[in-house]
Amino acid sequence: MDSKCRECNRVVTSRQHAIACDSCSLWTHRKCNTGYSFSRYRKAVADGEDLPFECRQCQRSQSHSQSSTIGQPESPTTGTASIHGQPESPTTGTASIHGQPELPAFLHEQPDSPTSDSACLDRSAPVLSDISSLNGSFAQPLVPEEPLIEDPIPHTSDTEPEEITWQVIKGATQRGGAHLINSAGFTYVKQKVTKTSTVWICSKRNKTLKCAARVHQRGQHFCPTETQHNHPSAPDALTSAKVRxxxxxxxxxxxxxxxSALVTDAVHKHVTVGAPCPSLPTQSAMIRVANRRRQGIRPKHPTDLNFDLKMDAIPEDFLQADITVGPRRHLLYSSPHQLKLLAAAKTWYMDGTFRLVKAPFTQLYSIHAFIRSEHSTKQFPLAFIIMSGKKEADYKAVLKVLLDIIPEPSVSKVVLDFEAAVWKAVKQVLPHVIIQGCAFHFSQAIWRKIQELGLQQAYNRKQGTYMYCRRLMALAFLPSNFIISQFEAIRDATPSNSPLQPLLEYFYCQWIQNPIFDVSSWCIYMQPIRTNNNCEGWHNRLGSKAGRQQNLNLYKLIHLLNNEAKEVSLNVQLLSDGRLKHYQSKECKKTYTIIHDAWERLQKGDISIKKVLKIVAYVNGPRPKV
Structure with missing residues (x-):
């Protein structure tokens, strides 16, 4: 439908209500003085009924030609108007509803003159005379010569005028103000507020268009002024305002x-699938606007440690302590439920990450524990410490505050990586607990020394150097009373001029003679949980949830940690219900089975200690890069 409206001269689209003239077959918007209400039009569309209609231009032309047409024979049929479809040929005088098959013409037979009151009152039906059209194909209705005024609304006994509804949407304007929107698709903003009423003015007010249409509101009653809008309405205005x-x-x-998540949620909440919404910006545009607006709302990241925490940006009961150690500052976060679980845990797993924090802070340190249920066992993060230092005094201060919060913890064992400051702090604050070194970090420390000494290429060739280095890493899997003797056996079999001598010297000084990391602390013989890898995995997952971003804003990091705390409560319940289980890869299960089988055979006396060392060296250690 590409024609223009006969009244307003604007294009008539296929989605608009329009009626074709019986005479010229051109289109007119239903709202442009056709005299048909919304409900009457919809009923005609539903019933497949053709509505009689003559545009005012045709009425005027017919009135001027009355004198020349008197006396001609009456045409047997009259033209009928189309509803929202392609115009019919002028010779037929009928049209189909838009998008549907063509319907047969409906003949509107009228008496030669009104004979009853009802006939006189029915002004919607055209009055036919015995005057035919100039070409004799159909009769033209006789229209008396009158001043050009707006056509009256036809009286119909079975329909009522369309009721306009109003709705105020708060926060819909760019500055956060309210919009008043009616069911016709017109939008208003507040112009003036008095004690008794509110005056709304049309929102279309810019350099090129100023609409003066107004609405007076008193309570829940809305009264439009006589000034009409000078622009078309937007049928989706209400939906667009609700989304904004x-x-x-x-x-x-x-x-x-x-x-992107906020925009998607807002659109899905208010926009009906398949419904057009041309007033709504594109999703990418809304995301850009959302991110730009939040820059002024988000709390700023502190530039130094002398700052006041914005407590309104921190969830209630999540900040447990603000710890100061000299010029350094540490923030301890945990939910009440997490603290309860931590107090009941017998083994703590502690580890840190440096990727997510931003200066002046240096690391995110976390404490984890396994939660057991009837069905499974799974590790969860239970305390988070955003630290600005990593000295012994820093860890001691954090642990002391944590013990003040949970004065009677059940912890009897702590699994750590090999950071001397943490070991010293734990030994002083928790002298009764057993400290176990992480087997993964033990092997990783030896591997880094291999790389430092330039032995990586020889290791990758999977020959003598490969198994030699792996036997050193496998010493942690032997009983503690066999470790030193097996190390000495390896050292005695190594030539004095071997390039492996520096690696032996490192191992002896760091792992045999070190007063902090004694042999029993890194021995993991018969231990079911030997690493802190669950902590490492949680750090990686947290980074993924942060969008792989590093150096996060402090308050964004707090927001992420609070979400983790909420997930802990949910996942513990799922674990208790048997709907959450600890996942272990097939490769890890295979390695675990081989090592435990070797331990059991050693206890039974089926194999020697050297055989156990060889078996473990075969399955444990970094993979060579070919």
Whole structure:
């Protein structure tokens, strides 16, 4: 439908209500003085009925030609108007509903003159005379010569005028103000507020268009003024305003949620699938606007340690302590439920990561524990410490504050990586616990020394150097009373001029003679849990949830940690219900089975200690790069 409206001269689209003239077959918007209400039009579309209609231009032309047409024979049929479809040929005088097959013409037979009151009152039906059209194909209705005024609304006994509804949407404007929107698709903003009423003015007011249409509101009653709009309405204005208002509210309450997620939620909440919404910007444009607006809402990251925490940006009961150690500062976060679980845990797993924090802070340190249920066992993070230092005094201060919060912990064992400051602090604050070194970090430390000494290429060739280095890493899997003797056997078999001598000297000084990391602390013989890898895996997952970003804003990091705390409560319940289980890869299960089988055979006396060392060296250690 490409023609223009006979009244307003604007294009008539296929989605608009329009009626074709019986005479010229050109289109007119239903709202442009056709005299048909919304409900009457919809009923005609549903019933397949053709509505009689003559545009005012045709009426005027017919009135001028009355004198020349009197006396001609009456045409047997009259033209009928089409509803929202392609115009019919002028010779037929009928049209089909838009998008449907063509319907047969409906003949509207009228008496030569009104004979009853009802006939006089029915002004919607054209009055036919015995005057035919100039070409004799169909009769033209006789229209008396009158001043050009707006056509009256036809009286119909079975329909009522369309009721206009109004709705106020708060926060829909760019500055957070309210919009008044009616069911016709017109939008208003507040112009003036008095004690008794509110005056709304049309929102279309820019350099090129100023619409003066107004609405007076008294309570819940809305009264439009006589000034009409000078622009078309937007049928989706209400939907668009609701999306904007919801998005703005979400930006305030979810300052660190991804902008794309907020936009998607707002659109899905208000936009009906398949319904057109041309007033709504594209999703990418809304995401850009959302991110730009949040820059002024989000709390700024501190530039130094002398800052005041913005408590309104921190969830309630999540910050447990703000610890100061000299010029350094540490923030301890945990939920009450996490603290309860931590107090009951017998083994703590402690590890840190440096990727997510931003200066002036240096690392995120976390404490984890396994939670057991009838069905399974799984590790969860239970305390988070954002630290600005990693000295012994820093760890001691954090542990002491933690013990003040949970004065009677059940912990009897702590699994750590090989950071001397943490070991010293744990030994002083928790002198009764057993400290176990992480087997993964033990092998990793030896591997880094191999790389430092330039032995990596020889290791990758999987020959003598390969198994030699792996036997050193496998010493941690032997009983503690066999470790030193097996190390000495390896050292005695090594030539004095061997390039492996520096590696032996490192191992002896770091792992045999070191007063902090004594042999029993890194021996993992018969231990079911030998590493801190679950902590490492959690650090990687947290980085993924941060969008692989590094050096996060402090308050965004706190937001992420609070989400983790919420997930702990949910996952513990799932674990208790048997719907969450600890995942272990097939390769890890295979390695675990081989090592435990070797330990059992050693206890039974079926194999020697050297055989155990060889078996473990075969399955444990970094893979060579070919």
């Amino acid at each position: 208002a919801t998005l703005k509210e979400s930006l305030t309450s979810h300052q660190f949620t991804a902008g």
